[in-house]
Structure formats: C-alpha cells, structure tokens
Amino acid sequence: MIQDIAPHTYHNEYLPREAKDDDLVLGYGERTVFLKENQDTIQFLPVKEYGEGKREALTYLFTIDETAFYLAKELKEETFPGYSYVPLSRLRTAVPGHLAFAGVTGSQLARWYQSHTFCGKCGSPMKKSDKERMLYCENCRHTEYPKISPAVIVAVRNQDQLLLTKYEGREYKRYALIAGFSEIGESVEDTVRREVMEEVGLKVKNLKFYKSQPWSFTDTLLMGFYCDLDGDATITLDRQELSVGEWRNREEIPDEGENISLTKEMMMRFKHHQD
Numbered sequence: 628m629i630q631d632i633a634p635h636t637y638h639n640e641y642l643p644r645e646a647k648d649d650d651l652v653l654g655y656g657e658r659t660v661f662l663k664e665n666q667d668t669i670q671f672l673p674v675k676e677y678g679e680g681k682r683e684a685l686t687y688l689f690t691i692d693e694t695a696f697y698l699a700k701e702l703k704e705e706t707f708p709g710y711s712y713v714p715l716s717r718l719r720t721a722v723p724g725h726l727a728f729a730g731v732t733g734s735q736l737a738r739w740y741q742s743h744t745f746c747g748k749c750g751s752p753m754k755k756s757d758k759e760r761m762l763y764c765e766n767c768r769h770t771e772y773p774k775i776s777p778a779v780i781v782a783v784r785n786q787d788q789l790l791l792t793k794y795e796g797r798e799y800k801r802y803a804l805i806a807g808f809s810e811i812g813e814s815v816e817d818t819v820r821r822e823v824m825e826e827v828g829l830k831v832k833n834l835k836f837y838k839s840q841p842w843s844f845t846d847t848l849l850m851g852f853y854c855d856l857d858g859d860a861t862i863t864l865d866r867q868e869l870s871v872g873e874w875r876n877r878e879e880i881p882d883e884g885e886n887i888s889l890t891k892e893m894m895m896r897f898k899h900h901q902d
C-alpha cells in the first residue's frame with residue numbers, strides 16, 4: 628500500500644530543524660504537486676537549488692530516513708527549469724514509492740496550513756507552534772491540529788461472493804468497496820452499518836477490523852472492515868453515490884489498477900481465499 632515504504636522509514640515526529648542542502652522542498656497548486664519527471668521516476672526540488680536566502684520561509688513537514696521535507700509557499704515553474712506542477716493523482720503510480728508517499732502526505736499538510744492562515748474564531752493570523760504540529764492564535768488562544776477525517780472501507784461478503792461497487796461521477800472508475808466518512812457522535816462500527824445500508828440497502832453482521840491506511844489524497848484515515856451479509860441479498864443502489872453495486876464471485880473480481888490502496892488489498896485477499 629502507499630504507506631508501505633520499507634526499507635525507508637517515515638518519521639512523523641514534529642522535530643523542526645534548519646533545512647540542509649540535501650533536504651527536499653514540496654510545493655502544491657490546486658490538486659497539483661511540484662516535481663521533476665524522468666520517465667517514471669519523480670524528483671523533488673533539493674533545498675540547495677531552492678535558494679540560500681529563502682530557507683527561513685520553508686515550513687518543516689516530516690522526515691523520511693535522514694531527509695527532511697519542507698513546504699514552500701510559492702514555487703514558480705520558470706525559476707526551476709525541468710520542474711512543473713503535475714496532477715496529484717500522478718503520485719498513485721510514481722516511483723520511487725517513498726517519494727510518492729512523501730508527495731501525497733505533504734499535500735494533506737499543505738492543504739491544512741493553507742486553509743488555516745487565519746484564526747477561525749477571531750480572524751487573527753495563526754502562528755506555528757515550535758513544540759508540536761499545531762497552529763495557534765495569539766489573540767484568542769484558539770488552537771488547530773491537522774485535519775484527519777476517519778472513514779471506513781467495507782468488504783461485504785455473501786459466502787463466496789463479494790459486494791463490488793463503482794462510484795458515480797468520480798475520477799476513479801474501477802471497482803471499489805463500500806466507503807464513507809464517520810459522522811460526529813458515531814462509532815466506526817456504526818459507520819460501517821450505516822454506509823452499507825445507505826449505499827446498497829443491506830444489513831451486515833460479523834464486523835472484523837482488517838487494517839487502516841492513511842489516504843492523504845482526501846485527508847482521510849481509512850479503516851478497513853470485512854463483514855457478512857445479514858439476511859436479504861437484494862441490492863438497492865443509492866444512485867446519487869453509486870453507478871454499480873453487484874455481487875461477484877471470487878474468480879470474477881478483476882485484478883486491475885495499482886496496488887497502493889487498502890481497497891485493492893482487501894479485494895485481492897478475498898479473491899485469493901485469504902479472507
């Protein structure tokens with residue numbers, strides 16, 4: 628999956644330090660990321676090419692192995708030959724995988740910093756804490772932590788069949804599983820039951836947590852569950868959300884698309900009789 632970057636190690640601890648020459652600079656536009664492409668390989672801008680006098684304007688994000696990643700507010704294509712803004716979705720297939728993961732993880736932090744420039748309570752400029760990944764308002768003491776939205780991925784089994792769906796009106800056209808965000812005041816297990824009922828009109832039982840996945844493309848922390856159909860198997864599709872919802876035998880489940888998502892891993896485990 629996208630977060631599985633071994634032998635590299637992602638260090639999420641907030642330990643801001645001065646940028647070194649070999650550290651890397653991340654920049655983002657509207658659903659785009661600033662990088663250099665070399666056939667399939669991607670490269671981010673090294674700090675030494677970014678400019679000596681401007682390092683103080685960089686925001687520390689995280690570290691992978693010994694390399695720290697920084698967010699730059701404005702990177703211009705004309706200033707850095709060979710670099711350009713490419714769609715964020717490019718990171719789904721980019722190599723090396725640890726840089727693709729850095730790019731997409733950085734995008735979630737970038738969206739958070741950019742949308743919290745000012746205090747949501749009093750409108751004063753927000754300041755960065757130097758102790759933790761937190762923004763605070765000096766005027767009213769309001770604090771903001773990074774936005775992470777919990778959501779579920781649900782593999783609904785009916786003996787040797789799995790419920791596959793396709794989402795309506797989305798960029799992603801391949802088969803998927805039932806998915807949805809948790810609401811306030813709701814347990815994750817209740818999210819599973821509610822989403823399955825809302826999207827396909829089915830009851831489920833035997834919920835079993837499988838794995839979680841950070842999915843920074845949508846600011847999400849995904850939690851994957853397997854469960855069994857409880858009762859009637861007749862699907863009533865929510866046409867606003869789904870274009871397809873159908874039961875498929877193990878051998879009919881297509882092995883398509885990249886192996887970066889929890890959805891894909893859960894579908895393949897069922898296909899190969901592992902769940």
Ligand SMILES: [Zn+2]
Binds near residue numbers: 750
């Ligand atoms: Zn304030």
